[in-house]
Amino acid sequence: NAGVTQTPKFQVLKTGQSMTLQCAQDMNHEYMSWYRQDPGMGLRLIHYSVGAGITDQGEVPNGYNVSRSTTEDFPLRLLSAAPSQTSVYFCASSYWVLGGTEAFFGQGTRLTVV
Amino acid sequence: KNEVEQSPQNLTAQEGEFITINCSYSVGISALHWLQQHPGGGIVSLFMLSSGKKKHGRLIATINIQEKHSSLHITASHPRDSAVYICAVRQNSGGSNYKLTFGKGTLLTVNP
Numbered sequence: 001n002a003g004v005t006q007t008p009k010f011q012v013l014k015t016g017q018s019m020t021l022q023c024a025q026d027m028n029h030e031y032m033s034w035y036r037q038d039p040g041m042g043l044r045l046i047h048y049s050v051g052a053g054i055t056d057q058g059e060v061p062n063g064y065n066v067s068r069s070t071t072e073d074f075p076l077r078l079l080s081a082a083p084s085q086t087s088v089y090f091c092a093s094s095y096w097v098l099g100g101t102e103a104f105f106g107q108g109t110r111l112t113v114v
Numbered sequence: 115k116n117e118v119e120q121s122p123q124n125l126t127a128q129e130g131e132f133i134t135i136n137c138s139y140s141v142g143i144s145a146l147h148w149l150q151q152h153p154g155g156g157i158v159s160l161f162m163l164s165s166g167k168k169k170h171g172r173l174i175a176t177i178n179i180q181e182k183h184s185s186l187h188i189t190a191s192h193p194r195d196s197a198v199y200i201c202a203v204r205q206n207s208g209g210s211n212y213k214l215t216f217g218k219g220t221l222l223t224v225n226p
Contacts, residue, residue, distance in 0.1 A: 040218065042200070043202075044216075092157075097162070104159065107155070108156055
């Protein structure tokens with residue numbers, strides 16, 4: 001198993017550009033989520049999905065769109081990039097185990113918006 | 115709103131020292147995770163706890179549900195343990211809830 005794969009690892013965008021951060025998992029996990037990590041703050045939930053065709057907003061959804069057409073893939077789209085979206089983005093997938101959920105994270109995408 | 119507080123924010127130790135990182139949270143939870151993030155790297159799950167204590171190698175995690183507190187201990191610390199350690203909790207919502215609330219992390223530096 002490759003686990004959770006994120007691409008790209010690094011990206012520089014100009015203000016106003018759009019792009020898609022890719023996330024794929026090969027573990028057949030129901031739950032997938034996107035977080036952003038900013039200095040001095042904990043990871044914050046952007047969007048999540050509890051299965052194919054089902055998505056919902058997290059704590060900081062503005063400026064981002066998601067879709068979940070398959071169990072494996074959960075892309076994050078930036079519609080019109082802003083400098084405030086400069087951050088490190090993590091995709092994660094989870095499954096239920098006795099007592100809770102096990103979470104697996106991708107390697108992260110470091111995004112800079114200039 | 116569930117708050118997750120970690121202490122200390124930064125910790126510097128000498129190789130071989132015993133290290134403790136603390137995590138407190140404010141609402142009832144069903145599980146707590148300890149995660150590790152090396153500089154510029156991805157995030158790896160170390161432990162998932164719902165009660166008691168777990169041990170993996172030199173790492174030990176404990177949780178006290180009544181006191182809403184967890185600790186991560188590292189015995190015989192090594193420079194390769196240098197990383198950010200993150201506490202995350204899943205609230206006890208009574209239903210299927212995968213959402214995690216994260217602490218800000220503790221930056222551990224272990225000097226040789």
